[in-house]
Amino acid sequence: MTTAWEPSERERARRRLRRRARLRAGVIAAVSTVAVAVAVGVGITHTSGWPRVRQRFFSWSEIAAAWPAARTGMVVNLELFVVCGAAAGALGLLVALARTLTGPVFLPVRLLAAAYTDLFRGLPVILVLYLVGFGVPALRLRGLPTDPLVLGGAALVLTYAAYVAEVFRAGIESVHPSQVAAARSLGLTHAQTMRRVVLPQAVRRVTPPLLNDAISLQKDSSLVSVLGVVDAVRAAQIATSAHFNYSPYVLAGLMFLAITVPLTRVTDHLAARSARRRGAAGITAGSVR
Amino acid sequence: MTTAGDAAAVLSVRGLVKFYGDALVLRDVTFDVGPGQAVVLVGGSGSGKSTLLRCLNLLEPVDDGEILLAGEEITDPRVNADRIRRRIGVVFQAYNLFPHLTVLQNVTLAPVLVHRVPRAAARDRARELLTRIGLADKVDVYPDRLSGGQQQRLAIVRALATGPSLLLLDEITSALDPELVGEVLDLVGELKRDGLPMVLATHEMAFARDIADEVLVLDGGAIIERGAPRRVLDDPREERTRRFLARLRQPGPPQRAAGPPPRR
Structure with missing residues (x-):
């Protein structure tokens, strides 16, 4: 249904004013951005120390020389990120669910889950890495892995599962009790209520914080280098110590940024979307400019 | 006593x-x-x-x-x-519909999960009930798109779908x-x-x-x-x-x- 409607003279005048204001704002933003960028660029490259900075940090020949090793190392980081991320997500979800169990039978399970999160959330990652990576092989127990990559990955999983468990728990608790009351009233069991009603709503709400943890994990995957695993950072360190040139570090840093910056953008996008959905109705919708 | x-x-x-x-x-x-x-x-x-x-x-x-x-x-x-x-069917003051499920899924959840009704049969029955309350054309929308009265009637139908005796x-x-x-x-x-x-x-x-x-x-x-x-x-x-x-x-x-x- 369309109704023919001509904007009034007053409205047309308003639109002209708004258009002019928008145009002016765009021009000002462009001019000031270019001016600042040029000033910063010229300022930095004309300082007396700039040639040395460029030689030490941005040497193309050093970067090219370090590239093959750094790339092989980055594959290790990505493997750790994907495998540990999936494992920490699954373990964290199990721990969070364990804490929701009711009934006296489950008291030890609840206590264990609570103790686990307290412990591994409170310990520095590097300490867990030392304990698992060096401590476990020192036990000389048969059947336990000795590969530093596997042990390092296990340490990351132990730590990150604790973070993830707390995120999931917050999500589960954010689902209103009336949802549980409705589900149980329909005859759903505790497990069915969790799986079909509470978790789907909880997971949607905690996706942004979970992705934040994923970004942290991707960065912390470089910590396994303390166990002797040659990841991108370790490869860069080796290349650096050959010529006392720090360009390989810059290369490794750029490799991490190439992964984490897009992930951050995805997180921001999802967070903005869920904020829009929550405020989808009423006077609170929309933002003030 | x-x-x-x-x-x-x-x-x-x-x-x-x-x-x-x-x-x-x-x-x-x-x-x-x-x-x-x-x-x-x-x-x-x-x-x-x-x-x-x-x-x-x-x-x-x-x-x-x-x-x-x-x-x-x-x-x-x-x-x-x-x-x-x-x-027993229950209808709450605040509807308590499941916001992550469509209108149809809200109605079929319990019959399928709890009463083991085959999915197709549960859907047919749900459509029938939704038609009765005039929501036949809303089966695939989410509850937040419905008016308060529609939401509460949906909540009633959800409670009815399991054939409660009270x-x-x-x-x-x-x-x-x-x-x-x-x-x-x-x-x-x-x-x-x-x-x-x-x-x-x-x-x-x-x-x-x-x-x-x-x-x-x-x-x-x-x-x-x-x-x-x-x-x-x-x-x-x-x-x-x-x-x-x-x-x-x-x-x-x-x-x-x-x-x-x-x-x-």
């Missing part, structure tokens, strides 16, 4: 007592719901109506007395509460705009005519007068007056009932007027 309930009763409540901490919120509540009967609970906020309904559905454990559903004592601690709740309705029109109350109450009236036994808490006195077989007036957790709706609502014997009904008729704050429209 156990006066055996009416054998034919769908629901028998005998000497029900409930504490919240030290506060006695239900004292010695006794009543029956016969086949096809509607029992209406009336009383101010905090009188124990909602608590009573929650006890009937085993969402709250009782502290004394017993509840019999079709002759079976459901307050026995050994009873599997999930099995009992399958036979329906509990907790002030189901209290969250609705006045203009939407009618469509919800009409649906409840139809269910009553279909012979579905129900216990409802409501502030809609005109509706209570129409639908109730028995009205129970609660105050401070006790039944202070009971009987046929016209007798209790038009000619109350208890002073407290009279005061409560007068408060409902007063328009404006603090008590939102319900039932008879406020004088203008």
Whole structure:
């Protein structure tokens, strides 16, 4: 249904004013951005120390020389990120669910889950890495892995599962009790209520914080280098110590940024979307400019 | 204390007592719901109506007395509460629809998951029920796209889809705009005519007068007056009932007027 409607003279005048204001704002933003960028660029490259900075940090020949090793190392980081991320997500979800169990039978399970999160959330990652990576092989127990990559990955999983468990728990608790009351009233069991009603709503709400943890994990995957695993950072360190040139570090840093910056953008996008959905109705919708 | 309930009763409540901490919120509540009967609970906020309904559905454990559903004592601690709740439909004041499920999924969730109805059959049945309440064209939208009245009718249909033998309705029109109350109450009236036994808490006195077989007036957790709706609502014997009904008729704050429209 369309109704023919001509904007009034007053409205047309308003639109002209708004258009002019928008145009002016765009021009000002462009001019000031270019001016600042040029000033910063010229300022930095004309300082007396700039040639040395460029030689030490941005040497193309050093970067090219370090590239093959750094790339092989980055594959290790990505493997750790994907495998540990999936494992920490699954373990964290199990721990969070364990804490929701009711009934006296489950008291030890609840206590264990609570103790686990307290412990591994409170310990520095590097300490867990030392304990698992060096401590476990020192036990000389048969059947336990000795590969530093596997042990390092296990340490990351132990730590990150604790973070993830707390995120999931917050999500589960954010689902209103009336949802549980409705589900149980329909005859759903505790497990069915969790799986079909509470978790789907909880997971949607905690996706942004979970992705934040994923970004942290991707960065912390470089910590396994303390166990002797040659990841991108370790490869860069080796290349650096050959010529006392720090360009390989810059290369490794750029490799991490190439992964984490897009992930951050995805997180921001999802967070903005869920904020829009929550405020989808009423006077609170929309933002003030 | 156990006066055996009416054998034919769908629901028998005998000497029900409930504490919240030290506060006695239900004292010695006794009543029956016969086949096809509607029992209406009336009383101010905090009188124990909602608590009573929650006890009937085993969402709250009782502290004394017993509840019999079709002759079976459901307050026995050994009873599997999930099995009992399958036979009772509940409609809440705030609808409590599942926001992450579509209209159709809201209705089919329990039949498929709890009652093991084949998915296709559950869908057909849900479509049938949704057509009855005029939501046939909304099966694939999410509940937040519906009006309050549509949401509450959907909640009723969700409760009906499992074929309950008893329906509990907790002030189901209290969250609705006045203009939407009618469509919800009409649906409840139809269910009553279909012979579905129900216990409802409501502030809609005109509706209570129409639908109730028995009205129970609660105050401070006790039944202070009971009987046929016209007798209790038009000619109350208890002073407290009279005061409560007068408060409902007063328009404006603090008590939102319900039932008879406020004088203008």
